[in-house]
Amino acid sequence: MDVSIFEVAGPIMIGPSSSHTAGAAKLARIARQIVGVPFTHVSFGLHGSFAKTYQGHGTDKALVAGALGLKEDDERLRQAFSLAEKEGISFDFYEINLDEMHENSVKMTFFRTDGIESEVIGSSIGGGQIVIRYIDGFETEVTAQSPTLLIRQYDRKGVVSDISTVLANNNINIGIMKLSRLERGQIASTVIETDDVIPQEVVKSLEELENIISVKSI
């Protein structure tokens, strides 16, 4: 039997819905980690079932809670709006059509204190599981189930090989790797899920590689 008993008994979560509440909180929490810098405002574009039923399921509170870094089982989730106010973070919700995306999808725009806007789009796919589909326009597939590296690099020959060499030298096995770019020869994005925890010094070594713009570990 390859289904764990803890897939059945779990997750431990704040109700009422694993997809509309727990999954929503996780989406925003992972998006916050991806953005990785302070922000003052978040805009949530709700698609499909998220747009139709968000209030009844507390999807709105769950999203704000996640953006504040609260976990899916944190009882403060219900008070997310007042917690956000205390932290000086504002937010808004609007309806959006994300075409072929999953019924429970959200586009999150973080207005950062450095003046830059970061955009993360993801879906809550059931049972509290999520997948992040786009980061700043780059197509991706982050499920946040294993340690993940998010790398932005210049689209040059040999960069991917350099990255995998650093990981191999540090005894880190790559589980899934996804590359995408908006335009040939410009900026590219690499997402790597690993079987092993990624130490901070590995992140540093990756940052020091030629043609690497940024490295984040979540």
Add this chain to the structure above:
Amino acid sequence: MYHNMEELLKLCEEKRAPLWEIILENEKKLSDCTEEEIWQKVETRYEVMEESTKRARKEPLTTAGNLISGVAFAQQFYSEKENTICGSLLNRVMAYALSCSEVNASMGKICALPTAGACGIVPAVLLCLAENKELEHKSVLQGLMTASGIGAIITKNATVSGAEGGCQAECGVAAAMAASAAVEMNGGSPRQALHACSIALMNVMGLVCDPIAGLVQVPCAQRNASQAVNALISADLALGGMESIIPPDQVVEAMYRVGKLLPYQLKETALGGLAATKRGKELFEEILK
């Protein structure tokens, strides 16, 4: 090790072991965790379950539109009376299940079993039975192991999603999980436990998911209460010697096929059943607009 109930039963009978022991062995191999770590994770879930069976029996909780606020409190009060029809155990088990549903709907902390909408059934059955029979704590944890293992087989071979299989796949599967656990907790054999699982699923085959205003409240709370009772009576029927004429794995398959045959209006979309009644639509407007 095993892929279905028949193979699981064969292993139990070969090793003369209860279901929970084989399920635990499988989990050890699957997760690379030690036995102690697995029991610790089970204990953590137990604690959340126990708390959610209590909270709404002590005081009414606020839920969106307040469709089920206070139902657990009222049922607890009634269950303590002498002149109930079903007696103390069945009335109490319903109060426990309603409490979990109310906690869930009020954005409180619950453990999905197998889903958030069905989170009251397994806790209500396991905890009430343990209290009623004065069972040791470890017996409840073993019951939770059995229930989760049965749920894992159904997840693998069918579905536990209301959107895919209707309420039979959520509350019905929870009843089947709880029925198996109840049989073992009461000294029954693995074979009897699996037949209890079958009987519980037979009793609920075809039940639709039609939540009013799309909220996880009505009829979810009522179905948590009634499916907790279904688990107990199915366990008693199996312990009394009833066997399912259709083998348990085939009952699971039938439930899955029935779920596929159900129109989408009756699978969590709130477009059919109670949700599509005149009052159901009015409530949608009142609460969500």
